[in-house]
Amino acid sequence: MKIPNHVGIIVDGNGRWAVKKGKKRSEGHLAGSKNLDNLCQYIFDKGIKVLSLYVFSTENFKRSDEEVNYLMDLFVKKFKNDFKIFSKKDIRIVFSGRREPLKKEILDIIDDITCKTKDNKSGILNFCLNYGSHAEIVDACKKINLEVINNNLNIDIIDEKIFKKYLYNDLPDLDLLIRTGGELRLSNFMLWQSAYAEFYFTDVLFPDFNSDEFDKALLSYSNRDRRFGGINYEKKNN
Ligand code: IPE
Ligand code: IPE
Ligand code: MG
Numbered sequence: 392m393k394i395p396n397h398v399g400i401i402v403d404g405n406g407r408w409a410v411k412k413g414k415k416r417s418e419g420h421l422a423g424s425k426n427l428d429n430l431c432q433y434i435f436d437k438g439i440k441v442l443s444l445y446v447f448s449t450e451n452f453k454r455s456d457e458e459v460n461y462l463m464d465l466f467v468k469k470f471k472n473d474f475k476i477f478s479k480k481d482i483r484i485v486f487s488g489r490r491e492p493l494k495k496e497i498l499d500i501i502d503d504i505t506c507k508t509k510d511n512k513s514g515i516l517n518f519c520l521n522y523g524s525h526a527e528i529v530d531a532c533k534k535i536n537l538e539v540i541n542n543n544l545n546i547d548i549i550d551e552k553i554f555k556k557y558l559y560n561d562l563p564d565l566d567l568l569i570r571t572g573g574e575l576r577l578s579n580f581m582l583w584q585s586a587y588a589e590f591y592f593t594d595v596l597f598p599d600f601n602s603d604e605f606d607k608a609l610l611s612y613s614n615r616d617r618r619f620g621g622i623n624y625e626k627k628n629n
Contacts, residue, residue: 393613395566397441398434399588401580402427404572404596411596417461422598424469431473431516433602435482437609441515441562445580449489449523463493466520467500473516474504481513487559488522489530517560524582531557558583567612569605571597589615 402423409419427444434442447462470484477484486501493501501520534557538544544553555561565581565588573594577585591608593600616623 392609394438394609395589395612396439397443397563397565397567397584398439399443399445399565399568399581399585401445401568401570401572401578402597403570403574403578405598407572408596408598416458419598420458420462420465424465426598426600427469428472428476430600430602430605432476432480433605435480435514435516437605439514441517443487443517443519443562443565443581443584445519445522445578447488447520447522448579449521449526450579452492452521463497466518467497470500470504470518474507477516478508478511481511482508483511483515484508485515485517485560487517487519487527489526490521493521515562517562519580522559523579524577525579527559528583530559555583564588567591567608569593569608571595571600587617587619589617 405419405423406416407419408422409416412418431442431444446466451462452459473484484504486505490498497520531554535544535549535554539546562584564586565584568577568581568585568588569591570577571593573592573596575592581588589612591611593604593608595604616626
């Protein structure tokens with residue numbers, strides 16, 4: 392089976408999962424977070440090297456203060472727990488997203504974990520938090536502009552490879568992009584990195600997206616013919 396190098400998951404459907412069960416939306420987020428614990432380990436054990444998780448978008452601040460605060464507290468607990476698990480497994484933990492308006496408590500833990508796991512080599516777990524692709528591309532352009540103004544970068548040599556280095560993290564492009572929860576959209580996730588990603592959309596709500604469901608996504612990926620604009624001469628039959 393072909394194993395993707397970089398997998399992204401748009402973690403969606405926690406709220407609907409809870410409502411369906413007559414629970415509060417926060418209980419859906421808690422169930423989603425518990426599901427992530429098992430799933431991430433499973434994914435790295437499968438041999439995937441980079442895993443990007445979309446857990447909070449720049450637009451998610453439109454939600455009630457109660458929901459946003461609940462999520463932020465949950466992230467702090469989750470990151471502390473993940474640090475214990477993944478640092479032992481030699482996995483580097485990174486974060487993608489805008490720092491403002493995140494609170495100091497969460498920024499401190501983000502900085503601490505990023506620093507403590509920076510030399511880990513077996514894989515990368517990328518949390519996209521307060522992440523938006525539009526913001527990422529605009530922020531990259533601003534950083535590049537500053538470099539050019541300060542004479543640290545010659546504008547004529549900027550190409551896709553150099554541009555990519557100014558994104559929040561210089562990661563390989565996405566191979567497989569999964570969205571749970573039934574919506575058929577990207578909701579501002581990794582527009583640059585998904586240029587040639589294979590998409591897998593499922594109606595399964597994230598708290599129910601277990602290892603068997605992940606295997607279905609892998610199987611689907613495995614059967615795709617990735618041509619990157621070229622021609623796969625082995626498969627071409629005329
Ligand atoms: C995804 O679940 C988690 C976040 C966006 C933080 P949702 O909260 O969007 O769940 P639904 O889409 O309302 O079911
Ligand atoms: C996308 O889910 C963001 C995350 C999963 C973090 P949303 O639930 O916010 O997306 P929309 O509003 O349905 O597009
Ligand atoms: Mg949603």
